[in-house]
Amino acid sequence: MCYFIAAFILFLDQVSKLCIQNYILQGSSIPIIRDIFHLTLVHNTGAAFGMLGRHSYLFIIVSIFAIAVINYFLLQKDRILNAVEKVALCFIMGGTLGNLIDRVRLGYVVDFLDFRIWPVFNLADSFITIGAFMLAWAILRAARVKRVG
Numbered sequence: 001m002c003y004f005i006a007a008f009i010l011f012l013d014q015v016s017k018l019c020i021q022n023y024i025l026q027g028s029s030i031p032i033i034r035d036i037f038h039l040t041l042v043h044n045t046g047a048a049f050g051m052l053g054r055h056s057y058l059f060i061i062v063s064i065f066a067i068a069v070i071n072y073f074l075l076q077k078d079r080i081l082n083a084v085e086k087v088a089l090c091f092i093m094g095g096t097l098g099n100l101i102d103r104v105r106l107g108y109v110v111d112f113l114d115f116r117i118w119p120v121f122n123l124a125d126s127f128i129t130i131g132a133f134m135l136a137w138a139i140l141r142a143a144r145v146k147r148v149g
Helices: 002-023 056-075 083-106 123-148
Strands: 029-033 037-044 109-114
Touching (some): 002 037, 109 123
């Protein structure tokens, strides 16, 4: 089930990027809610918020390493992950795969969600962030239970 979640996230991410690239020119912006939410096509060669641009090879290596580590934890028979931890790791894996495919195929990541008060991002970034928060919450919750119990 976990790999299905990651594959579905990957599918959503790649289809959304393909649609945006087919309908918006790079650098163009379409207001959905004026001054609040726009669709803006950006080719991001860096990491989050464009940091460390032009180092795609580094991000490719880090992404492959992250996917390998996530797979290692998901395939461990001795360590029992709870449902929240598994879903969180699948969210992170699906998002990482989406951005990795962009970097390998295009040399940059396609970003398009523009809330005007935050740098432009994509669905893969959203799932990575949600997965990271879910994982942090699950770890903190488990630590609290151990401390109290």
